[in-house]
Amino acid sequence: MSGDGDMATFRRMPGQRTEGRLITGAAISALLVSMPLASAAAETRTFDFDDFNEVDIAAGVDATVTVGSDFAIAVEADEKDLERLRIEVKDRTLKISREYRGMSWSDGRGKIVATISMPTLVGIEASSGASVVATGIDAGAFAIETSSGGSAEATGRCESLDADASSGSRLDAEALQCARVVVDASSGASVRAYADEEMTADASSGASVxxxxxxxxxxxxxSSGASVSY
Structure with a gap:
């Protein structure tokens, strides 16, 4: 009887482990099946805006900007997020964000990716968790502003750069080679910039430059725990 009891216990233990494996396998299979479905649900829309030389990206939108080509704008997202898309040109600035629903724009949000090309770029703004990556910049005066967890990366050249970063945002312009730079960073923001002639940097409240x-x-x-290095 004791041998039978040991054997019964032995049978139950593998059964429990096997069931666990089956559940895990089912969960993984469901995930793998859902991934192509999610990708298939994404749509791309194009927009015919032109006559802009700055971009203002907000509300968690990810944007890639290529400078030196004709005007072109394509936005990829699922249908639900495309319905919430807000895009316009105002005062020669292309503005892309998503509308608020409830207390926040992020309620039920998915990924929105914008691909932009334009002949000339003189300014970038990224806010509220948005990100902008701009390449091919060739400008006299250039301006970058990041805030509220937004991030911006810039590559190219300019004569002078005005960089303003706040509220935990990130501004990476090390690859934007400029003669002069003026930086204002605050509230935990991080700025990396390039200047080979003159720099002015004001950092406060835990910001780093x-x-x-x-x-x-x-x-x-x-001041207030900020750092500036060069």
Whole structure:
């Protein structure tokens, strides 16, 4: 009887483990099946806006900007998020975001990806969790502003850069080679920029600023746990 009892216990234990494997396998299978379905649900829409030289991206939208080509705008998202898309040109600025529903734009949100090309770019703004990656910049004066967890990356060249970052945002312009840069960073924001002649940096409230290019003229102000290096 004791042998039978041991055997019964042995049978139950593998049964429990096998059931666990089956459940895990089913969960993985369901995930793998759902992934192509989610991809298949994505749609791409194109827009015929032109006559803009700045971009303002907000509300968790991810944007890639290529400078030097004709105007073109394509946005990819699922149908539900495309219905919430807000896109317009105002004062020569292309603005892309999504409308608020309830207390936040992020309620039930999915990914919105914008691909933009334009002949000339002189300014970038990224806010509220949005991200902008811009390449091919060739400008005299250029401006970048990030806030509220937004991020911006810029590549190219300019004569002067005005960089403003706040509220935990990230601004990476190390690859945007400029002669002069003015940086204002606050509230935990992070800025990386390049200047080979002159830099002015004001950092406060835990912000961090790193300037590349070894500029000869430097004007630095920092407070409340902020840092500036060069």
């Amino acid at each position: 790193k300037i590349f290019g070894d500029p000869a003229r430097r004007d630095v102000s920092k």
